[in-house]
Amino acid sequence: MARIAERLGPNWFGRGIPYVKRGPLPGHLIVIEGTDGVGRSTQIQLLSPWLELEGYAVSNTGWTRSPLLADTINEAKAGHELTTTTFSLLYAADFADRLEHQILPALRAGFIVIADRYMYTAFARNTVMGVDPAWTRALFGMAIVPDLVIYLQTDVERLIPRVFDGKGMDYWESGMHLALGSDLYDSFVRYQGELIAEYDRLAEEFGFVVVDARDSIDTIQEQLRACVAGHLSKARAASAPPASAAPASRRRRAGVRSSRRS
Amino acid sequence: MRRGKKKDLLTPTTFCLLHAVDFADRLTYQIVPPLKAGMIVLADRYVYTAFARDVARGVDPGWVRDVYSFAPRPDLTLYFRVPIETSLERLLTGRTKLKYHEAGMDLGLATDPVESFRVFQSRVLDTYDDVTREFGLPVIDAAADIPTQQRMMREIVQEMLHEYEGDGAHR
Numbered sequence: 001m002a003r004i005a006e007r008l009g010p011n012w013f014g015r016g017i018p019y020v021k022r023g024p025l026p027g028h029l030i031v032i033e034g035t036d037g038v039g040r041s042t043q044i045q046l047l048s049p050w051l052e053l054e055g056y057a058v059s060n061t062g063w064t065r066s067p068l069l070a071d072t073i074n075e076a077k078a079g080h081e082l083t084t085t086t087f088s089l090l091y092a093a094d095f096a097d098r099l100e101h102q103i104l105p106a107l108r109a110g111f112i113v114i115a116d117r118y119m120y121t122a123f124a125r126n127t128v129m130g131v132d133p134a135w136t137r138a139l140f141g142m143a144i145v146p147d148l149v150i151y152l153q154t155d156v157e158r159l160i161p162r163v164f165d166g167k168g169m170d171y172w173e174s175g176m177h178l179a180l181g182s183d184l185y186d187s188f189v190r191y192q193g194e195l196i197a198e199y200d201r202l203a204e205e206f207g208f209v210v211v212d213a214r215d216s217i218d219t220i221q222e223q224l225r226a227c228v229a230g231h232l233s234k235a236r237a238a239s240a241p242p243a244s245a246a247p248a249s250r251r252r253r254a255g256v257r258s259s260r261r262s
Numbered sequence: 263m264r265r266g267k268k269k270d271l272l273t274p275t276t277f278c279l280l281h282a283v284d285f286a287d288r289l290t291y292q293i294v295p296p297l298k299a300g301m302i303v304l305a306d307r308y309v310y311t312a313f314a315r316d317v318a319r320g321v322d323p324g325w326v327r328d329v330y331s332f333a334p335r336p337d338l339t340l341y342f343r344v345p346i347e348t349s350l351e352r353l354l355t356g357r358t359k360l361k362y363h364e365a366g367m368d369l370g371l372a373t374d375p376v377e378s379f380r381v382f383q384s385r386v387l388d389t390y391d392d393v394t395r396e397f398g399l400p401v402i403d404a405a406a407d408i409p410t411q412q413r414m415m416r417e418i419v420q421e422m423l424h425e426y427e428g429d430g431a432h433r
Contacts, residue, residue: 015328017275019320068271085286085332093279100273138328142275 010104013119014141020104027107028235029144030228031118034152035195036173037163038213039220040116043152046221047228051112056232059106062116066097077172084129091122092139099143119143120206124198128191129178148231150224151208153200156193158214163188272368274319281312282329289333297334302426309333310341310397314389318382319369338422340415341394342404346384350376 009022032040032047041062048058064073073090076082082090106113119140126136154162163169171177174184175191203210211223272280293303309330316326344352353360354376362368365375366382394401402414 015322015325018322019274068276081287083286083290085290086283089279089283089286089329093276093283096273096275096279097271100275135328135331138325138331141322141325141328 010144012141013143013145014138017142023108025107026110028112028232029103029107029115029146030112031115031146031149032152033117033120033149033199033208034213035154035159035192035199037159037166038152038154039217040152042217043220043224044114044116047224048114050225051228057111059102059111059113060116061098061102061113063121064091064094066094068097069094084126084131088122088126088131088136088139095119095140096142115146118146118149120149120202123202124195127198128194148228149206149208150227151199151203151210152213152220153210154213155196156189159192274316274321277319277363278312278316278321278326278329285309286332305336308336308339310339310393310399313393314386318385318389338419339397339399340418341390341399341401343401344404346380346387348405349383350380
């Protein structure tokens, strides 16, 4: 029954958005979480085309990628005028914009939405920055609960070579804004260590599927695909009407259709 | 924020959050430091405006209170209550055009801006009444003449400040 209720409308994380229209969300929201430089975008670039070949419509969304706020956030970061509160609110606004204009419409249309980071990134970062975790969670009360969260888990030792192979250590990813010290490397180790510890804690609290991000790209991708395929087949089985109850389920579907029209 | 407003891209939720960003910024730079220095801060609108306006736009009343829970409770809040007709009359004579969001045009309540303003602002005023009751805010009749309003306001403020020892240097 819970499954049917979920399909009839958004499963809000908190208080929700009252004016968002009800009605079924036949799509799937799949979140890939993990700290900076862990390989999320590489994995998503491999996962999306695979899902499309499997016959699914895929929509990608990522942290701070809203047309409304991406520029504003980058400008504000450059100016270093933000407090932890204004930072959190801007991220929440970016998130809400993508939720209302992209994620919900795509889910309504039956897409698989792959989110590169989700509200858990704000939870982890804010806790490390000393923001009240209860406030951060209440702020994201307008979010919907994802169908599946896959957490790419690593440790700082393995993260360091990856970062040097990439674009190097940057100001924000090293947590220099927290003024933990003047040494970029030391600050990176400390900040990322705290972030990863927080992600690990969130993984338990919210039941993330944990994938070891220290494996090879191909091994990680295999695990992601197995995990996503498992979720999709479970969802298919849950939504398919049992053969013996066909007339009842037809009535139920008719009910769903009429509620969508209203 | 101007960019978002102009393109009519804002939803009630992003509208609320961006105003909260602006408020949090003013709180950090303009409100908290003078308060810590012992000064009196006069704020033209505060979180209660968001509670009335954003709820009238359709966001969850509990959520908007959660969003603003970082704001300190003011020592005194005065609510100037005005009937919708007076409000409409003042705004229409004061300037030629009603602002898009102020008239609630983004909510699709009416195609005519004046009619939309009437419907939306009536809703805002009703929500303000709920807010003043919830927080026990003193109400001043803003339909009265200005000297009368000012007399009432000074009485309440003086009463509240009778133990305040601001040194003249701060004023």
